[in-house]
Amino acid sequence: xxxxxxxxxxxxxxxxxxxxxxxxxxxxxxxxxxxxxxxxxxxxxxxxxxxxxxxxxxxxxxxxxxxxxxxxxxxxxxxxxxxxxxxxxxxxxxxxxxxxxxxxxxxxxxxxxxxxxxxxxxxxxxxxxxxxxxxxxxxxxxxxxxxxxxxxxxxxxxxxxxxxxxxxxxxxxxxxxxxxxxxxxxxxxxxxxxxxxxxxxxxxxxxxxxxxxxxxxxxxxxxxxxxxxxxxxxxxxxxxxxxxxxxxxxxxxxxxxxxxxxxxxxxxxxxxxxxxxxxxxxxxxxxxxxxxxxxxxxxxxxxxxxxxxxxxxxxxxxxxxxxxxxxxxxxxxx
Amino acid sequence: xxxxxxxxxxxxxxxxxxxxxxxxxxxxxxxxxxxxxxxxxxxxxxxxxxxxxxxxxxxxxxxxxxxxxxxxxxxxxxxxxxxxxxxxxxxxxxxxxxxxxxxxxxxxxxxxxxxxxxxxxxxxxxxxxxxxxxxxxxxxxxxxxxxxxxxxxxxxxxxxxxxxxxxxxxxxxxxxxxxxxxxxxxxxxxxxxxxxxxxxxxxxxxxxxxxxxxxxxxxxxxxxxxxxxxxxxxxxxxxxxxxxxxxxxxxxxxxxxxxxxxxxxxxxxxxxxxxxxxxxxxxxxxxxxxxxxxxxxxxxxxxxxxxxxxxxxxxxxxxxxxxxxxxxxxxxxx
Numbered sequence: 001x002x003x004x005x006x007x008x009x010x011x012x013x014x015x016x017x018x019x020x021x022x023x024x025x026x027x028x029x030x031x032x033x034x035x036x037x038x039x040x041x042x043x044x045x046x047x048x049x050x051x052x053x054x055x056x057x058x059x060x061x062x063x064x065x066x067x068x069x070x071x072x073x074x075x076x077x078x079x080x081x082x083x084x085x086x087x088x089x090x091x092x093x094x095x096x097x098x099x100x101x102x103x104x105x106x107x108x109x110x111x112x113x114x115x116x117x118x119x120x121x122x123x124x125x126x127x128x129x130x131x132x133x134x135x136x137x138x139x140x141x142x143x144x145x146x147x148x149x150x151x152x153x154x155x156x157x158x159x160x161x162x163x164x165x166x167x168x169x170x171x172x173x174x175x176x177x178x179x180x181x182x183x184x185x186x187x188x189x190x191x192x193x194x195x196x197x198x199x200x201x202x203x204x205x206x207x208x209x210x211x212x213x214x215x216x217x218x219x220x221x222x223x224x225x226x227x228x229x230x231x232x233x234x235x236x237x238x239x240x241x242x243x244x245x246x247x248x249x250x251x252x253x254x255x256x257x258x259x260x261x262x263x264x265x266x267x268x269x270x271x272x273x274x275x276x277x278x279x280x281x282x283x284x285x286x287x288x289x290x291x292x293x294x295x296x297x298x299x300x301x302x303x304x305x306x307x308x309x310x311x312x313x314x315x316x317x318x319x320x321x322x323x324x325x326x327x328x329x330x331x332x333x334x
Numbered sequence: 335x336x337x338x339x340x341x342x343x344x345x346x347x348x349x350x351x352x353x354x355x356x357x358x359x360x361x362x363x364x365x366x367x368x369x370x371x372x373x374x375x376x377x378x379x380x381x382x383x384x385x386x387x388x389x390x391x392x393x394x395x396x397x398x399x400x401x402x403x404x405x406x407x408x409x410x411x412x413x414x415x416x417x418x419x420x421x422x423x424x425x426x427x428x429x430x431x432x433x434x435x436x437x438x439x440x441x442x443x444x445x446x447x448x449x450x451x452x453x454x455x456x457x458x459x460x461x462x463x464x465x466x467x468x469x470x471x472x473x474x475x476x477x478x479x480x481x482x483x484x485x486x487x488x489x490x491x492x493x494x495x496x497x498x499x500x501x502x503x504x505x506x507x508x509x510x511x512x513x514x515x516x517x518x519x520x521x522x523x524x525x526x527x528x529x530x531x532x533x534x535x536x537x538x539x540x541x542x543x544x545x546x547x548x549x550x551x552x553x554x555x556x557x558x559x560x561x562x563x564x565x566x567x568x569x570x571x572x573x574x575x576x577x578x579x580x581x582x583x584x585x586x587x588x589x590x591x592x593x594x595x596x597x598x599x600x601x602x603x604x605x606x607x608x609x610x611x612x613x614x615x616x617x618x619x620x621x622x623x624x625x626x627x628x629x630x631x632x633x634x635x636x637x638x639x640x641x642x643x644x645x646x647x648x649x650x651x652x653x654x655x656x657x658x659x660x661x662x663x664x665x666x667x668x
Contacts, residue, residue, distance in 0.1 A: 129472065130473040130576060139464040147495050150491050
């Protein structure tokens with residue numbers, strides 16, 4: 001089968017591509033070609049695989065590629081939340097228009113490809129007329145508070161209509177906050193959910209901008225990838241009518257995250273985390289759901305990570321991979 | 335104030351324009367100009383008003399008009415449900431792209447105009463994983479089953495984001511089925527909700543394709559227009575955060591509708607309605623909500639029509655207007 005991963009040069013997309021190439025098949029069908037479309041070139045280890053073909057550039061210029069007859073598509077490419085808030089037009093173009101270009105291309109191909117769209121828990125938000133529950137469920141009424149969340153939600157519904165019309169066989173999986181992400185802290189308000197684990201393990205100080213009782217729904221990279229692949233492989237019937245579902249997340253407090261870090265990596269590592277409240281970030285986070293549930297994903301056999309300790313251990317294991325920085329575990333060596 | 339009514343040549347749009355011109359003001363501000371944008375020319379009585387300026391043609395070609403600095407906009411133009419199902423691209427263009435063209439024009443003008451978008455109860459639908467309640471409320475989880483409903487819902491959320499960003503001051507009012515509509519029966523599955531009243535009053539036979547216990551939420555033209563104007567005049571605070579709300583509807587069965595017809599117009603008129611079940615239409619209607627509630631609209635002082643008898647009487651009164659057909663009440667004359 002011929003697959004496409006958009007955003008396949010990014011952290012999650014590349015990891016998904018590696019996992020698919022390792023599996024070698026989806027739903028019992030051999031993966032013969034895996035195309036990666038991204039603004040940036042795909043990592044070298046992926047491009048070295050004979051099955052992989054990279055396409056670098058804006059999705060809006062990839063129309064002919066999208067029409068070329070894919071059997072399956074994972075659509076992860078997206079401008080992120082902060083970018084969309086800063087540049088409204090970029091968000092509309094990168095998320096809404098680019099996805100429409102992809103959907104139209106798949107429709108033109110005419111072979112009704114299966115497609116998984118990476119949506120987000122950002123479709124939910126506080127709602128003065130209908131309070132958001134502490135735990136957002138599959139059937140919680142969305143109320144996005146960012147352009148990013150708005151685009152994700154609009155695409156969920158557009159994908160459902162393309163599917164209803166028989167143009168594609170689509171489904172949308174709402175990702176919880178993925179942690180521990182590698183790399184540098186970024187401008188995202190959720191950045192610290194990775195930073196308070198990643199930086200201490202590297203022996204570097206990390207600032208936690210919210211208090212320790214803040215609760216959030218998180219998922220390890222491996223569990224997130226498993227979710228995307230499982231949703232891809234699920235039959236239409238197993239999706240139970242509605243095509244968008246929450247992926248499972250582990251609902252944890254910052255305190256529990258740091259306790260797990262200490263249990264896995266020791267008190268010296270834990271001490272690298274300092275609490276310095278940032279009112280702006282704390283304000284944003286206060287508007288987020290305290291946790292998520294994923295009943296329909298559970299029906300597909302998907303469950304949250306077993307514990308946050310397991311998530312920390314997974315990151316430590318990841319750091320041994322060649323594309324993780326050499327100093328990533330320097331904090332453990334002291 | 336300078337106003338725009340899109341779809342202002344249609345039944346509801348023209349009626350809304352007439353009502354605004356008659357009032358002469360909105361929120362205490364004098365209406366100095368009322369622009370009508372529609373695929374078709376506006377009715378002559380409207381164009382005869384010195385305040386009215388008509389713009390005929392596709393919305394996608396009206397970008398400069400939309401940028402010209404409106405104080406208020408009523409956006410009613412839309413391809414209808416049946417058209418969108420038949421021609422997917424027409425629906426995307428007429429509903430999604432055209433609305434985006436309007437929103438972008440209003441944003442470019444830079445004066446944050448108030449805008450009411452005519453959404454629809456078609457955003458709701460049956461949902462295998464989260465059953466639709468008999469009575470759809472403001473906070474019922476949408477699940478559109480048509481491209482039309484999908485577009486309406488996507489625009490609700492896009493309008494909310496344009497408003498959050500401070501580009502416009504938008505709100506979306508979900509219209510219930512408007513009855514009694516004038517004119518000929520059309521291809522819409524809901525056509526009979528007007529037909530079983532309109533045709534008997536004209537002395538013409540009408541076929542009811544569903545059984546008499548079918549229940550539906552309906553609103554008279556006058557009450558619908560009142561809803562649109564009230565939502566326009568409401569303060570942002572009165573919208574209570576969420577910008578989309580249900581307009582009130584009277585939840586009635588076909589049996590109750592026909593009883594009201596008989597009480598107002600007599601048994602001879604009522605006898606023009608024959609029941610001939612149409613499985614296709616009955617199947618579509620079975621997927622619709624049995625009724626609607628409109629709690630947040632009630633907070634704005636909006637309520638359903640008092641009774642279906644009042645709705646029948648309103649139609650009979652309407653038939654005396656010059657733009658209703660001469661034979662419209664021939665059934666009463668016998």
